[in-house]
Amino acid sequence: MAEVMRATVASLLKGIDRYNPDNLTTLEQYVKMQVDENTYDLEANLAVLKLYQFNPGNYNESVTIYILLKALTNLPHTDFNLCHCFLSAKNLNSEDVQKVFFLADLLEKCQFKTFWKCNDFFSSAALLQILAHIDDLPHMVYDVVGFEDSIRKYICHVIGICYDTISRKVFAELLGCIPEMQLNQWIAKYGWKLIDSDTIFIAVQEENIKTKNIKETITLENVAAIMTMASKGQLVPPVAPQ
Missing domain, CATH: 1.10.10.10 (Winged helix-like DNA-binding domain superfamily/Winged helix DNA-binding domain)
Known part of the structure; x- marks a missing residue:
């Protein structure tokens, strides 16, 4: 089912037709399919956000949140940042969208225990306030099939290099x-x-x-040019630190 839909969407995204707002319904259904079947198509999702840019009257916040959550499942790739670039200031200021960005910030900063709300953090009043904020996340977080395991995969990636x-x-x-x-x-x-x-x-x-050898080559002509400029007083002296 997902592969058939992927092929259909791929044909919709060819040429100028990718900016046809009549395709939004199909593309939004495809986003929901990704959520339900644990698949992912960044190009299609970016096309949805681009269509929202061109047609703000068709903007769907729930679909946008699903796209952002799916982008988080592909960390450490920069998909989330790409999606961010397609959102208007007005849409970014939405409370529910900001909650997803809050989650993304925790993951980027590797605050994984806070992300999962482990009991070790409940002794901190400041973190209690943060955790209360997480508890108020939109229910769509829990709709995304495979979301938690995708985040665990990212965490294992970080552990593996640190x-x-x-x-x-x-x-x-x-x-x-x-x-x-x-x-x-x-x-x-x-x-x-x-x-x-x-x-x-x-x-x-x-x-x-991996060590990297940096080789810099300075030719005699380079040195001669600098010496000539110095003799003529054409070199600008360095500015002393303030």
Whole structure:
């Protein structure tokens, strides 16, 4: 079903017809299909947002929120930022749209425990206020099939490039306080190993650091030109720091 719809939408997006507002109904249905069937088509979703730009009277906030949430499922790619560029200032100021941007900000800053509302954070009055804000998110967050696992995949990506080892407790919290069985599945998925009952070996990060040799070539002609300018007083002296 999704593949048939993808092919239909691809044909609608060819040439000038991609800006035809009569296609909005089909494209919006396709967005909902992505939400329900855990598929993703960035090009089609950007086309919807572009049509909203050209036809503000057809703007649908619910569809926009679905598009933004689907973009979050493709982190660490920059899809969310692309979608952001297509939203007008008026639409950005919507309370529900701002809530999605709040979630995106937490993920960008790697505040994963706050994102999942782990109990460790309930001792902070400031974070209690933040968590209350999350609780008021639109119900569409929970409609997106595979949303939580997509975020966990992103979190594992971050862990994979930042950690040598990590404790099972911290790892479980970062993934949303998931049960032991799920935790073991994520460890196995990324090929990580248990060093002992509480420590997960991720990688030796030093082995992943690629050195880069920077070669700068200064020719005799370059030096001669500078010396000539200096002898004629044509070089501008550097400005002293204030």
